[in-house]
Amino acid sequence: MLKSIINNVLKWNLQARMEELDFFREFPEKTQRKILHELIDQARYTEYGVKYNFPKIESYEDFRRYVPVVQYETIEPYIARIKKGEHNVMWPGEISYFAKSSGTTNDRSKYIPVSPHALEECHFKAGRDMLGIYFSLFPESKLFHGLSLRIGGSTQFINEANGSYSGDLSAILIKNFPAWVQWRSTPSQDIALISNWEEKIEKIIDITIHEDVTSMAGVPSWLYVMAQRIMAKTGAKHLHEIWPNMELYIHGGVSFTPYRHAFKRLFPGDRVHYLETYNASEGFFGIQDLKEPGSMLLMLDYGIFYELIPVDRLNDEREKHIIPVWEAEPGVNYALVISTNAGLWRYMPGDTVIFTNTKPLRFYISGRTKHFINAFGEELMIENAERAIEAACVATNAEVRDFTAGPYYFGENSSGAHEWIIEFSKEPDNFEKFCTILDTTLREVNSDYDAKRFKDMTLKFPIIHRAPQHLFYNWLKSKNKLGGQNKVPKLKNDRSILDELLPLIK
Structure with a gap:
């Protein structure tokens, strides 16, 4: 009462x-x-x-x-x-x-x-x-x-x-x-x-x-x-x-x-x-x-x-x-x-x-x-990335805990790509399908990305790494950034985050 x-x-x-x-x-x-x-x-x-x-x-x-x-x-x-x-x-x-x-x-x-x-x-x-x-x-x-x-x-x-x-x-x-x-x-x-x-x-x-x-x-x-x-x-x-x-x-x-x-x-x-x-x-x-x-x-x-x-x-x-x-x-x-x-x-x-x-x-x-990737004129925004992640999760019964992405430069005379590190809380039924749906959805929601992906002329298929469990948590912990409003940058127009994380997953 x-x-x-x-x-x-x-x-x-x-x-x-x-x-x-x-x-x-x-x-x-x-x-x-x-x-x-x-x-x-x-x-x-x-x-x-x-x-x-x-x-x-x-x-x-x-x-x-x-x-x-x-x-x-x-x-x-x-x-x-x-x-x-x-x-x-x-x-x-x-x-x-x-x-x-x-x-x-x-x-x-x-x-x-x-x-x-x-x-x-x-x-x-x-x-x-x-x-x-x-x-x-x-x-x-x-x-x-x-x-x-x-x-x-x-x-x-x-x-x-x-x-x-x-x-x-x-x-x-x-x-x-x-x-x-x-x-x-x-x-x-x-x-x-x-x-x-x-x-x-x-x-x-x-x-x-x-x-x-x-x-x-x-x-x-x-x-x-x-x-x-x-x-x-x-x-x-x-x-x-x-x-x-x-x-x-x-x-x-x-x-x-x-x-x-x-x-x-x-x-x-x-x-x-x-x-x-x-x-x-x-x-x-x-x-x-x-x-x-x-x-x-x-x-x-x-x-x-x-x-x-x-x-x-x-x-x-x-x-x-x-x-x-x-x-x-x-x-x-x-x-x-x-x-x-x-x-x-x-x-x-x-x-x-x-x-x-x-x-x-x-x-x-x-x-x-400042959270975008535009290394190749693709103008990829965080909204595009999150929609693509969601579509890939739905299609493969997966759950993503965290992710980050940035540019990958193949060389002076070859195409580039986007490189992703994704930590799953529930692994996809089919990882290759997850990657394909991610790329396909990005092409559907971002015409600039789609144009750069045409025949792999500017952007090749994305490079996607599966992160070990608690990778991002441990990385934030190492920087004394646990809790509160600290977040992993989802998109970065350079490789500063990727280059720190990649040695931790190999």
Whole structure:
């Protein structure tokens, strides 16, 4: 009885916000212009604001005229000063948290400022909306009868003198979650923030296998690793034997497409619902608001102003081609440009998106501006690779745990190829067929790749290696990159990742 009362009260409170979501679904331009005005007004007299004429900005057109589009390298000197404790540099007041992120396994990390405004008005607001949307889609839910399983990264001091913290965004959020979230979550904060990934996973497993977990959230690759260890430890055939009331998995960080079949095996039947989110270190951008997977609603009132650059114009006077998000067209591959309530101004996070609808603004992540292979003019994007992997898995009853691919250069006077390293959690029935379907699907979904594959003139049939079990896990471990938001780069336009991994599989 008490659980039902708690569930219904929390459900009602979370769904009260749905009318505001309906407003920005209907009026994206009005919502975004208001957000821009508020951002400029708040940062008007910061150092960055004065330098770029914020006091003179009265419209989007002024904003576009005065403020440059930047990447991380341009603003890194400002962020370095903020990390040291300087105030009012790019955003008013002091910023004590920095999300450490590269998006890949590169040694050089980015430190993305996370202001108090961003925590409350973006990330925590998104957490409430996520649950509110879920209850709207599934009003019979008993989510709060049990606990939510959380897996975060680690947080550590940057500078003890001013008390700044850096770490995975997930860890920063866990450290600052409001009391009601802590109350309905497992494991405890001290365990969730253990820096040693393997120690943390073992403790999480020991605790949570005895609890009533009804939801879980995290990057699919890391949750899959944990799930495999749980079943090995308990002898369970699937996770419903451990958590019979599990009903929601919130995923993000990487495409769920290669993991969908594996998670169906972890949670057989249709009791678990899957909700996709787009939560980056720079901000919380999107939530799936329909039962059908495939697109997310762009969240327009989180203190983030969005602009877009067509990907094919990134190197062609991009400033001339940038547009506000309300001018987006369906089907165009855009690079994101964001201005945020943590002081990122016209910043390119490196993500690309394609809109499926423009009223409301629904989209899916198409890849990264730097995650592609175009060594031979094939312009292979991550979306193409993931569709091909999925098709090959379906055709051969396989499951892929992780993969990476890059160019292979045969020689000055001969064709090249793409070289793949694929780690299977379930081996294909026929590996040769898997490889053929992969190549065939790439040709079907990418006309440039198909043209280069014609009669093997530019690209030969791909070279595909089967990786030993846990190759990618062990590689990340060797770089101290386990857990959190660390990911294996799926596509690389050079051989840096391949050349590190290939000696480990021979």
